[in-house]
Amino acid sequence: MWRTKRALGEHLACLVLLVTLVDAYRFLSQNTASQFLSRQRRANSLFEESKKGNLERECIEELCNKEEAREIFENHPETEYFYPKYVACLGSHRVGINSQDSDSAIPSDLRTCVTEISNQCTPYPCYKEGSESCVDGQASFTCVCKPGWKGLRCEDDIDECRDPEFPAGCNQKCQNIPGSFHCMCEDGYFINDNINCVDINECLLYPSICEEPAKCVNTPGMYECQCPPGFKYNFTSRTCNDVDECELNVCDGTCINTVGSYECHCDGRQGLRLAQDHRYCERIPVCVDLHDFKHPEMLYLGEQFAGLPVIYLRFRLPENTKFAAEFDFRTFDPEGVVLYAESSQDSWFMLGLRGGRIEVQFKNQHTFKVTSGGKAINDGQWHVISVDELESSISVKISKEAVMSINSPESLFTSVNGKLETKVYIAGLPNRTDNVIKPINPRLDGCIRGWNLMNQGASGVKEVIQEKKSKHCFVYVERGSFFTGEGLAYFNIDYSDSGSWNVDIKMNIRPSSSTGVIFALVHNNTVPLSVAVVTKEEEEANLQVFLDGVSVATLDSLMLCYPDQLTVQLNVTPTEIQITANSSIVSYMKSDALQEALERLNSTMQNPISTYIGGIPEDVPLPATPVTAFYHGCMDITVNGQQLDFDEALSKHNSIKSHSCPPVSAPESHPDAPHLHRK
Template sequence: MAPSPSPGPAAPRAAPLPLPLRLLLLLLASEYALAALLPAREATQFLRPRQRRAFQVFEEAKQGHLERECVEELCSREEAREVFENDPETDYFYPRYLGCIDKYGSPYAKNPGFATCVQNLPDQCTPNPCDKKGTQACQDLMGNFFCLCKAGWGGRLCDRDVNECSQENGGCLQICHNKPGSFHCACHSGFQLSSDGRTCQDIDECADSEACGEARCKNLPGSYSCLCDKGFAYSSQEKACRDVDECLQGRCEQVCVNSPGSYTCHCDGRGGLKLSQDMDTCEDILPCVPFSMAKSVKSLYLGRMFSGTPVIRLRFKRLQPTRLVAEFDFRTFDPEGILLFAGGHQDSTWIVLALRAGRLELQLRYNGVGRVTSSGPVINHGMWQTISVEELARNLVIKVNRDAVMKIAVAGDLFQPERGLYHLNLTVGGIPFHEKDLVQPINPRLDGCMRSWNWLNGEDTTIQETVKANPKMQCFSVTERGSFYPGSGFAFYSLDYMRTPLDIGTESTWEIEVVAHIRPAADTGVLFALWVPDLRAVPLSVALVDYHSTKKLKKQLVVLAVEHVALALMEIKVCDGQEHMVTISLREGEATLEVDGTRGQSEVSATQLQERLAVLEKHLRSPVLTFAGGLPDVPLTSAPVTAFYRGCMTLEVNRRLLDLDEAAYKHSDITAHSCPPVEPTAA
């Protein structure tokens, strides 16, 4: 509270007082001495009422004297001075006395209003000059007055509110609210006022089990928070955790798939991209193991044309009868295919030199009569050897490394007369007609390599220039057994995985067992997959991937999946340059994945596994295609991986070794039976 204002100015020295009045003043002085021992405010409140009582006798005497001098009679200023015996009160009284005369007339008019007007003039608290709301009492002084203020008020007239909050926040811990004549403490939201009316206590909102509904409640100073698992956000309206659709935030560079509590980004694997370290953006799939990819410009690759059509076509014309002479070096791991054809058209005389079960086979047709003969050693061991074909007067002689392995009697010549010339067609790596028209059908596709060829004593120099200008016609300088997938294509087969029991009425069963021997050159790619053309669905896939999609962790894994759902994962050291064996086995109620004999970890519950296997079985009852090394153009979300495989691989499906020469389709850059080795520095 503001201190009470001081009384008005002291009066000048007055004339000697009468004895009775001096005795009263002495008594009053003793009262003041006692008050000095009290605190200031109590002393003031104690003293002033007693001061009023001390002057009571004097005031009554003064009032009677005033009645005689100035009410019953008309008094001058000097007479009024004699009544009040001091100048301040006289100065206050007399002008107002004249005002009463002006208003009510002289005393002699005997107007009752005049008497009341004069009698009230000495009391300066009548009318009360103090503010009614803020004043406790008004005290009349000599020519002055004193307003005793209530708590919370100040000023001479007690008309000014005291802002208790301006000093030390009114003693409040948090919020102080000032109001006229008072104040009160309050607390911030989440706190409640203590019993002392000044301090605040935190409210534990989590004590109410319904505070957050389904979410977890965490109490905080003055508040609380409703917490959800990562990937979920709290809905205050529903009091529940709702999935956050991260895909709406544009986190993924290419394709985003939202899932409860998470999301997955997908990159265009067929375009050579994979997820980068941040799991949101994409980066190139780069080789992690260097293979010896060098090619020989002096070699001719026979397996370039998957259609089985020849890679080289030559036509010789002679004026005189001429006999065939051909010699070349040859290397292959392929057990079957066509090396060359020589002769006329399909219905005339011709020979086909081929390979069946790793041995040379000769098919020939003379004068409409076909024959097949096979002899000699197994030559599909990957080593270079020299092969020659020589047409003699009545024989054909086939030699391997200068040793004759076949000598066949023939009745006619391979060069046939036509329009005055002798003609001979020679094709390499295929035949000029369909293989079904051979004496004995054979798969014409041959993954083999030829060098140092010599056709009819070197009359074929243009072939060397053609091969030199086209790397796709050249062979790898060094190869090993296996199939090489360059990371740019796939092969597919039409296989049936349903098995019909012999017992009539028994339901069909299904089984998928795959063994893949792989030596990867990159860390991402599809090894094996099934595809339903009508639905563009991928019911099953096995692939290399370098991240864990749910944990968003970079790790080299093999993933087994039905559609886009991973059933099992297994770690693999994919970039060590070594061969690894990946095995999968799926049948009703069971799905396993093994890498190098170690079983992978299941990624689904038993119930989810049965649901996924039911989906797979449903797809298997429709026509499916079996893919090796990649997938066709499918949506990126169809499977965990869509990238092409890069590296060496052989596949065995349901205990049958898949021969890429027997595929329904194979990309021309995939070598069916040869694979470049890992560079020695990387092995």
């Protein structure tokens, strides 16, 4: 019953709406209106009723109610969406009765209005630029987006350059454009397959892009004009220019730029050598350890090369006090002053050594004398020396055995106002004293211990020297000259020989460090000839001869950096160079190059030449010679037949021991061993 009432209500509503929408200028006749409302059934109407509803047939050719529309769409959402708009279409167009035989009787604008109601894609709801098509749905639609677009209506451009869900895939630069993207390349690349950038080989495209001697080398996105090592290409002048590597701080020490390269130099005078990488500096290693222990109660007499005293004492004693001195003495030095005492400039006494024997000189208002005697005591052994002023003589004893008795009829020194004021200088002469009776070299490489002066015991000397290690002696020594690696000695030697010149050297060496200059000739800040120990490996070295900084001869021997000494002979003349040593192998540079080097040396030897032993002077620039380190070790050296006495040098570093070397090992245990210390 309720269905009948509902259908009747819907038909009545349609009739009312149709009446209100009748054309204002023309009303349907009663017959026509009856035909429209009564809707004749066609012959196949029974068959059609059994079929699924058809929009064209049910709602355009005929009028449909909401229930019939539901049968067409078969779902509620589309029906609810369609029917109100269908009623609006009926009200928007004039309705006429058309021929039953022709569809053309149905107004085309009504047909369009009705058919477009159920099509959600009409009017077109999608963003035209971003959509490909629209798919109609149940009261909805779906916009099919073109590649590069997204969104409900395809209105959002996809930024493929940034969106991780839609990566463009460009391997260099990416530019987003509406609906797409554009891959771009850096300079030096070209685009391949619209995505990937490929390097341009400029060297193949432009074979003459680099000027000789530079070579073109392709690099990613670029190219290089590579010059020989040490040069850099100038694109303006198209030339290879020298690179100043020193501006790049390539050296740890001193850097010298050269054409196409550079040189690193380490100042050997600071104890440094060039490392194997030829850039950094490292400490010169010790390859032979020495037993260089010192004793704080042994006074070293050779501290000052100037020959000045190492200790000065002043005594003020009763006028009848006699001069007396006793001490243990050890030296290898043949000459020097052990002790000098005075009460005035005209009243003095000197105890020294000449030719290894004791020498006494004294002068007072009564007499002056020079006397020497006894056996040579410069044998490196300890000897007890005593000097005593007696009533009418001066007694000198060695190891308690009298070796001199010098007549002295009056007192050795003169008292003043009932007091005997005596100044005692140990080792050397006072600065103003140059009027000894017989000239003597005051420098003395020796040691004293257990001293008793003027019968006053040690007189405080022990306390004075105890904290000054430079005044301490090595406990054990052997013959030779010891270089500590801190300085050199300078000599003036004439090498002329019968209108020509000759450098003839014989030396016994025992290097303690693997690098150091033994012998060098210097002229105007150049080093025309030098002989040096050069590091070979960690604890190995060889001996090299350099002419103007170029190695011309190399002597390999296992006796270098070895506890035993190596005897080496070197002879250099204007035409040849020869070096020999026991248990060694010698190699020379090629003959032609060697002769050219000797010719340059011959030219230099016509000028004044300075001789240095143990190093190169400070004013010689580092590039002048490959090795500038001071020699560290023991040696004795004879040049042109003359054995060099370093006490006779024109100058000598105070650290050099002229006549004594610490041994490699102690000969035996020493009673003072607990008090020993390293130098």
